[in-house]
Amino acid sequence: xxxxxxxxxxxxxxxxxxxxxxxxxxxxxxxxxxxxxxxxxxxxxxxxxxxxxxxxxxxxxxxxxxxxxxxxxxxxxxxxxxxxxxxxxxxxxxxxxxxxxxxxxxxxxxxxxxxxxxxxxxxxxxxxxxxxxxxxxxxxxxxxxx
Numbered sequence: 001x002x003x004x005x006x007x008x009x010x011x012x013x014x015x016x017x018x019x020x021x022x023x024x025x026x027x028x029x030x031x032x033x034x035x036x037x038x039x040x041x042x043x044x045x046x047x048x049x050x051x052x053x054x055x056x057x058x059x060x061x062x063x064x065x066x067x068x069x070x071x072x073x074x075x076x077x078x079x080x081x082x083x084x085x086x087x088x089x090x091x092x093x094x095x096x097x098x099x100x101x102x103x104x105x106x107x108x109x110x111x112x113x114x115x116x117x118x119x120x121x122x123x124x125x126x127x128x129x130x131x132x133x134x135x136x137x138x139x140x141x142x143x144x145x146x
Contacts, residue, residue, distance in 0.1 A: 007056045016078075017078040018077050019075065021076065044064050046063045062078055063083070
């Protein structure tokens with residue numbers, strides 16, 4: 001389960017086609033502070049490769065607009081049916097590439113980490129209700145997508 005799953009739940013509960021939100025509201029229902037990279041407009045773009053969170057709002061059928069970094073606010077806009085179909089086609093194509101190296105095949109040697117780093121990973125994993133290996137994989141994936 002993604003640590004950004006509460007965003008999908010928030011969006012699923014909304015009626016209408018536009019939802020204005022502040023960064024603080026997003027942080028409140030996520031339960032943690034957004035990463036420093038959220039200060040860049042690209043992080044909020046509707047390009048799936050820019051952030052892990054982008055996939056969450058787009059998978060839920062939403063896109064962003066009116067991103068105001070200085071004012072720390074934006075608007076989520078419900079995607080049209082044709083936009084959703086185009087997104088689904090794009091995701092299906094990406095799935096083919098993803099399957100060429102499944103994450104399950106990636107083995108991590110956590111014994112090589114120092115005790116402080118491993119301790120931090122354990123705290124993060126516990127907070128997100130993941131295994132330490134899943135937390136590391138999530139961090140790696142997020143770093144590659146930013």
